[in-house]
Amino acid sequence: MWPRKQTRDTQVLSGMMMKQRRFEALVDAFQADLYRYAYWLCHDKTVAEDIVQETYLRAWKALDSLQDEHAAKSWLITILRRENARRFERKQFDLVDIDDFAVASEDGSPDTAIEQREIQRHISALALEYREPLILQLIFGLSGDEIATQLQLNKNTVMTRLFRARNQLKDALQPYSQQGGQQHG
Incomplete structure (x- = not known):
């Protein structure tokens, strides 16, 4: 009975490590794209960061439902779009508009x-x-x-x-x- 529990524990840990690696690969591959898209949607650096973080939280919870790795980008974009829509469902306070974040040019001119x-x-x-x-x-x-x-x-x-x-x-x-x-x- 004791070896069976160790085997089960080892399988659980192995599964968790695989999920962690899979998730980290998604973050590494799409973090910049998701942030750029979130920023385009909301025009606010901190809100974009929050939306991306919420996107990753929801993606982590639903990672087992992702069957096709080639669809990961579309899957994450869908989650991000829904997360952006959710922010309008929440109570919003009046904010003062600030200038849009300027992207530095490559040549610096x-x-x-x-x-x-x-x-x-x-x-x-x-x-x-x-x-x-x-x-x-x-x-x-x-x-x-x-x-x-x-x-x-x-x-x-x-x-x-x-x-x-x-x-x-x-x-x-x-x-x-x-x-x-x-x-x-």
Whole structure:
């Protein structure tokens, strides 16, 4: 009877260690993408961090339900989107708006930083129905089919929304690019 208990304990510990490694692999693989997406959704660094943490908490609890490792990214994005929606169900206090977090440019030039903020501002100004598929494509590199699955929409609807989002963004940025062209010669 004693060896049987040791075997069972060993199996339980082994299973827990496998789950821990599996979870750590998910965190390592998708942490940056999830944070970027959360930030795009809420435009607040600390809220984005909280949403990602809640996403990982829910993912840990439901990790055994993830059958296909190739679907892990979509699975985590779905959890994150639902977690973001839950924050609106909770009581919200009035907050003072602050400037959007600026992403540092690779070349460090002020012009590039200004352009990035301008693009981010215009993407943020898009209606959610256009902004969300565009962000899923730009940040996560999801295909039209994957976005359709993620947002539970028809692929044609997704492609139309992506087309309209790009056109709205192009129209919004057109005056900025013309102004930049005049300034730089």
